[in-house]
Amino acid sequence: MSNVRVRFAPSPTGFFHIGGARTALFNWLYARHTKGTFVLRIEDTDKERDRPEFLQVILDGLRWLGMDWDEGPEKGGNFGPYFQSQRGHIYEEYITKLKESGRAYEKEGALWLKISGEGQVINDAIRGRVERKEEEDFVIVRSNGTPVFHLVNVIDDLTMQITHVIRGEDHLSNTSKHMELFRAFEATPPIYAHIPLILKSDGPGKMSKRDRGALIEEYQQRHFLPEAVRNFLCLLGWSPKEDREILPIEEVISLFDIANVNKNNAHFDEKKMAFINCEYVKHLPLDSFVDKVKPILLSSKVIDENTDKDYIKDVLSICQEKVRGLEDVPHFVGYFFTENYPFDEKAKEKVMKKGNVNERLEEFLAFIEPLNALVESELEPGIKKLAESKNVNTGDYIHAVRLAVSGTNVGPGIYGLIRVLGKTRVQQRIKKFIA
Ligand code: GLU
Numbered sequence: 344m345s346n347v348r349v350r351f352a353p354s355p356t357g358f359f360h361i362g363g364a365r366t367a368l369f370n371w372l373y374a375r376h377t378k379g380t381f382v383l384r385i386e387d388t389d390k391e392r393d394r395p396e397f398l399q400v401i402l403d404g405l406r407w408l409g410m411d412w413d414e415g416p417e418k419g420g421n422f423g424p425y426f427q428s429q430r431g432h433i434y435e436e437y438i439t440k441l442k443e444s445g446r447a448y449e450k451e452g453a454l455w456l457k458i459s460g461e462g463q464v465i466n467d468a469i470r471g472r473v474e475r476k477e478e479e480d481f482v483i484v485r486s487n488g489t490p491v492f493h494l495v496n497v498i499d500d501l502t503m504q505i506t507h508v509i510r511g512e513d514h515l516s517n518t519s520k521h522m523e524l525f526r527a528f529e530a531t532p533p534i535y536a537h538i539p540l541i542l543k544s545d546g547p548g549k550m551s552k553r554d555r556g557a558l559i560e561e562y563q564q565r566h567f568l569p570e571a572v573r574n575f576l577c578l579l580g581w582s583p584k585e586d587r588e589i590l591p592i593e594e595v596i597s598l599f600d601i602a603n604v605n606k607n608n609a610h611f612d613e614k615k616m617a618f619i620n621c622e623y624v625k626h627l628p629l630d631s632f633v634d635k636v637k638p639i640l641l642s643s644k645v646i647d648e649n650t651d652k653d654y655i656k657d658v659l660s661i662c663q664e665k666v667r668g669l670e671d672v673p674h675f676v677g678y679f680f681t682e683n684y685p686f687d688e689k690a691k692e693k694v695m696k697k698g699n700v701n702e703r704l705e706e707f708l709a710f711i712e713p714l715n716a717l718v719e720s721e722l723e724p725g726i727k728k729l730a731e732s733k734n735v736n737t738g739d740y741i742h743a744v745r746l747a748v749s750g751t752n753v754g755p756g757i758y759g760l761i762r763v764l765g766k767t768r769v770q771q772r773i774k775k776f777i778a
Contacts, residue, residue, distance in 0.1 A: 347379025348506050351405075351412070352496070354386045355397035358552050359404035359559040361611065362511060362541050365576045369538055370509045371410040372577070372599040382503060383415030385426045388495060404559040408573045409592070422503040427495050434490050437498045437528065441483075446527040452486030456494075456527060463522040467515070468507070468536035468601045475519035483524075493517060497524040500533055509536045509601065536601045539580050539608045556613050566639055566669035567616075571623035575616045579609040588615070589622050620668050633659050636672050643673040645680050654679075654763075661759035678749045679764065682772070690752035694742045701777050703743045706733065708773055717766050719758040744769075747776035 351367040353359075374381035383405070385398060402416065414420025424430055438454065441447035447454050462476040483494040500508060500521075515537045525532040541550045550557050562572045570592070577595050578588065581604050624632070633656050640646045646655060658679045659672075666675050678684035694700060710729050711717060730737040741757045748769055754760055761769055 345377045345379045346506065347374065347377040348382060348504055349374050349379060349509055350382035350384050350500070350503065350505050352384045352386050352499070352510075353401050354389065355394075355401055357394070357397040357400060359400050360550075360552050361557050361559065361576070361579075362550060363401075364404060364408060364559050365541065365579050366509065366511055366538065367405060367410055368408070368573065368576050369581070369599075369601075369604065371412075372596060373507065373509060373601060374413070375596045376599050379506070380413045381410075382420070382422070382505070383412035383418075383425060384499060384503065385416060385428075386492075386496070387426055387428045388489070388492070390428070400560070404563075407559070407563060407569050408576075409569060410573075427499065430495070430499065433502060434495055434498055437501075438484060438490070438494075441527055444527070444529075447483060453482045454484035455480045456483045456523065458523055459526055463519040465515075465518050465522065465535055467518075468534055469539075469604045470512075470515070470537055470606060473515065473518075475516075477519050477523055481520060493520045493524060497521050497528075501525065501528060501530050505533050507534045507536060507601070509538065512537045512540050536604070538604055539606065541579055541609050541611050544611050544613055550611050554611075556611065556616065566635075567620050568623045568627075568635075568669070571620040572616070574623070575619050578615075579611070580605045588619060617668065621666075624666060624668055625664050627663070629656070629660055629663065632663050635669060639669060640673055640676070645673045645677055650680065657763045661755040661763055665753075665755050675754070678751070684750045686746075686750040687752065690746060690750075693752065694746045697739060697742070699739075700743045700746075703735070703739050704747060704773050704777055707740050707744055708770060711766060711769070714766070717762050717769065719756075719762060722758045722761055744773065748772045 349370040351363075351370050353363055353367075371381050373379070385401075387398070398416065405412065412418060414422060415425045438447065441456070442454075446457050448457060449455070458477045458480050462474050465473040465475065467473050481493070482491060484490045499505075518535055518537075522532050542548065543550055543554055552558060555561070559572070562569075573592065574588075574590060574595075577590065577592075577599075581599065583590065583594075583598050627635070636659055637646070637655065640655070641648075658676055662672070662676055666672050706729060707726075710725055714721060714725075726737050726740050730740060742752065745752060745754065745757055745760070748764060749760065764772075
């Protein structure tokens, strides 16, 4: 256990944005790297907007991404309560201190902080030295009695003994106010680390919650693997020296440091996210791939409760390395489970253009007729020999058979496909196609 204490301090708005998830992740990584404490604090001071289900969106998102917090909601801790809405008595106490020390005064019904008049030097752990000076006193408690964000944020960081404030760069402009407040409380400010913005993949703008891929919920719904999303988030503003992209989280924890977070803005790259997810899907143990895919196939009605379990597993075993993600699987494997599979017109056109398709299919049928089981080790050399004897390319058989039995030109390796479909199905489908 070290004395490092970091926090993620979301305002529950009903969304768990990719930027928020990345901020949470960098805090979590730093806590795990330093064997410190990761605090979750809920900044729920906007009474109009805060609803219990909004909190759940954040808790679910954090749990889904495997970011466990050491103190906070549902967990407790020695520095609670962890909801700003329950910390009113603490704010009162600190407001009194400011009044007593003469650093706060009332004007027009509001409470103001008397600034120090000195410039604040922020030795930002990511951005380096930043100098800012507050020029005017500012309101810390509104005339309706509610304390402002700056005040409660600082009192919480102070009383929760936060050592490092790692947050989005949009808060850099608030930091001189926060340092003024720490000074007013005669306390040492924490170390600040402002992480760069996440820009849209297509253009200079900042990612907003309306952009595709901006919400963690979307990845949950699209069956992305949480480990893959987390891996992707790690790379939004941080990277290991050799620029590798697939990194086990244990390795990121050991390599991660605030000092090597990038100063430059990060770019959200949807293709990279898809690529990383695809890599994780390919490397799942088969059983776990099957377990994750089955409910997706059930809900998309590709299979039902009666579908043969071994057959499902056989199908998935040959498709795993070819699918682009779990959400791709129902479409990818559809024809394995129905005789009413659609024909892709473009694929058909391409194959038919070759000519003599039915002739090839007849020859293929004659070739498999005497075989007992269709296995890769016999199919591959057999088709090669057949092609040689007819003086055509093996591809002519492969493309024609694939189209006839699957309706498409993409799928798992052809020999595995034929083996898993089995002789009867293959024969029936080809005959139907010819007819
Ligand atoms: N509630 C603030 C936010 O969501 C937290 C700011 C901070 O981390 O200090 O932006």
